[in-house]
Amino acid sequence: MLDVVDLLEQIVGIGKDRTGGYRRFALTDTERELAEWFDATAASLGLSVECDRNGNRWAWWGNPADGDAIVTGSHLDSVPRGGAFDGPLGVASGFAAIASMKDRGVQPVRPIALACFTDEEGGRFGLACLGSRLMTGVVEPTRVLGLRDDDGITLAEAMHAQGRDPHLVGADQARLADINTFVELHVEQGRALIDTEHAVGVGTRIWPHGRWRCDITGRADHAGTARMVDRDDPMLTLAALIDAAHVQAGRIDSPNRPARATIGRVQITPNAINAIPAVVTAWLDARAGDEQTLTALVDDIARSCGVSLLAESSTPEQTFDRPLAGHLSGLLASAPLMDTGAGHDAGVLSDAGVRTAMLFVRNPTGVSHAPEESAEESDCRAGVEALERVLVDLSLTRT
Ligand code: HGY
Ligand code: MN
Ligand code: MN
Numbered sequence: 001m002l003d004v005v006d007l008l009e010q011i012v013g014i015g016k017d018r019t020g021g022y023r024r025f026a027l028t029d030t031e032r033e034l035a036e037w038f039d040a041t042a043a044s045l046g047l048s049v050e051c052d053r054n055g056n057r058w059a060w061w062g063n064p065a066d067g068d069a070i071v072t073g074s075h076l077d078s079v080p081r082g083g084a085f086d087g088p089l090g091v092a093s094g095f096a097a098i099a100s101m102k103d104r105g106v107q108p109v110r111p112i113a114l115a116c117f118t119d120e121e122g123g124r125f126g127l128a129c130l131g132s133r134l135m136t137g138v139v140e141p142t143r144v145l146g147l148r149d150d151d152g153i154t155l156a157e158a159m160h161a162q163g164r165d166p167h168l169v170g171a172d173q174a175r176l177a178d179i180n181t182f183v184e185l186h187v188e189q190g191r192a193l194i195d196t197e198h199a200v201g202v203g204t205r206i207w208p209h210g211r212w213r214c215d216i217t218g219r220a221d222h223a224g225t226a227r228m229v230d231r232d233d234p235m236l237t238l239a240a241l242i243d244a245a246h247v248q249a250g251r252i253d254s255p256n257r258p259a260r261a262t263i264g265r266v267q268i269t270p271n272a273i274n275a276i277p278a279v280v281t282a283w284l285d286a287r288a289g290d291e292q293t294l295t296a297l298v299d300d301i302a303r304s305c306g307v308s309l310l311a312e313s314s315t316p317e318q319t320f321d322r323p324l325a326g327h328l329s330g331l332l333a334s335a336p337l338m339d340t341g342a343g344h345d346a347g348v349l350s351d352a353g354v355r356t357a358m359l360f361v362r363n364p365t366g367v368s369h370a371p372e373e374s375a376e377e378s379d380c381r382a383g384v385e386a387l388e389r390v391l392v393d394l395s396l397t398r399t
């Protein structure tokens with residue numbers, strides 16, 4: 001038997017930074033270490049592993065060529081200073097569920113796979129769900145390969161450094177055709193389950209969301225000699241943008257009409273204590289319960305502080321298969337149906353026409369994208385039981 005808590009413990013030290021959070025970026029030695037764990041765990045279960053042309057790893061139980069696979073999985077990368085559960089809980093739970101099925105002698109009539117998508121967070125190159133988006137062909141490979149990290153290294157150069165061929169990336173229709181249904185288990189990022197008796201919820205949809213870039217130019221000068229009246233300081237516009245994001249989203253945000261706006265990343269040039277910056281670049285992460293609200297929110301933010309916002313990635317609402325969600329809720333003792341403001345590879349696969357579902361495991365504080373992210377051990381094990389029930393239900397029949 002493989003226990004999900006033990007599996008998470010096996011990787012607890014990989015990519016941990018001095019703040020106690022995780023820095024598990026794509027195309028780094030940390031990702032390679034996690035891949036070695038993934039491959040070794042798969043091998044211990046007799047699963048055959050392959051890495052596809054986009055860097056996603058697949059552990060197969062059965063022959064993918066038989067088609068109509070039931071796939072579960074998530075990601076192992078993190079945001080900078082991320083938590084231990086966002087992504088890894090889904091991968092570890094997939095292994096534990098498959099191990100339990102094997103221990104019980106379950107004989108699936110169709111292939112089962114555990115997928116580990118690369119760079120779901122976009123922590124290094126700024127584009128989320130990179131591996132699943134390349135696979136589904138919704139991003140243009142040459143644009144993506146030119147994305148640079150904070151050190152100016154392109155995605156293509158980083159792939160070369162890790163022994164990968166950037167010329168191979170791109171849509172993988174054959175792989176998509178192998179999949180009948182994808183089910184992603186993920187730690188809940190919010191508090192919808194905490195006030196219920198349910199450890200597991202079933203996803204219905206992902207809100208529309210996106211990332212906008214704002215470049216603000218000022219006039220570089222000396223912090224000590226430039227008179228205040230003479231300054232053209234871009235930090236003042238940045239301050240107005242940060243305030244506008246908070247005020248405009250706060251004005252709308254309510255349980256029936258959720259709205260979120262965050263400025264979490266800023267680049268200041270030259271970023272010196274004694275120099276008035278020349279340029280400031282800020283990124284807005286905005287999300288809302290519906291398209292119209294999101295568009296209005298971003299427009300209101302831009303207009304209220306007089307900046308222009310360049311959309312770097314925008315994701316319309318992503319809905320999961322509703323009859324499937326209802327079926328899984330019934331299978332899981334009326335597990336609550338819930339939407340989410342967090343993006344996931346499952347949303348990308350759903351957009352590509354794959355029948356998709358999500359399971360959320362209760363998070364006692366709701367906190368995520370921080371070292372304080374957590375899930376009770378009993379809830380993690382309840383998540384594995386739920387995932388196993390779902391995989392058995394979906395893999396014992398060929399519809
Ligand atoms: O940003 C998100 O919602 C996801 O964690 N990538
Ligand atoms: Mn995340
Ligand atoms: Mn995630």
